[in-house]
Amino acid sequence: MSTHEKDSAGFYRLAQLDQIPEDDMLQVPMEDEGVELEVALTIVDGEIYAFRDVCPHMAFPLSVGYINGTTLHCVGHAWTFDLKSGKAVVPPVKKGLKLYETRLDGDTVWVKVDPLF
Numbered sequence: 001m002s003t004h005e006k007d008s009a010g011f012y013r014l015a016q017l018d019q020i021p022e023d024d025m026l027q028v029p030m031e032d033e034g035v036e037l038e039v040a041l042t043i044v045d046g047e048i049y050a051f052r053d054v055c056p057h058m059a060f061p062l063s064v065g066y067i068n069g070t071t072l073h074c075v076g077h078a079w080t081f082d083l084k085s086g087k088a089v090v091p092p093v094k095k096g097l098k099l100y101e102t103r104l105d106g107d108t109v110w111v112k113v114d115p116l117f
């Protein structure tokens with residue numbers, strides 16, 4: 001059982017386009033098969049980005065941070081991430097964002113989330 005509609009390709013219906021702020025983040029809590037997680041959504045330069053709302057450093061919610069261009073700043077300990085690649089910029093560590101594929105269907109935003117990863 002899921003809190004959000006899921007299609008056969010594994011995409012969840014998580015938001016309407018007008019709910020997602022430009023250059024800021026929307027947190028969408030979701031649950032599927034007993035697994036709870038938060039997904040963060042943002043729009044930068046017309047592109048929709050979706051990622052797990054957990055910093056890979058010490059698990060601060062990334063959605064309380066801020067975005068400058070395509071750089072996401074975590075307020076926990078000032079790590080920064082590139083939204084396009086998901087890679088950590090500062091420090092240049094291997095841990096990066098868990099980015100999710102998105103699909104726009106009319107004004108509905110679908111996100112391919114694997115709750116187990």
Ligand code: FES
Nearest residue numbers: 055058074076077
């Ligand atoms: S929790 Fe994000 S930088 Fe430490």
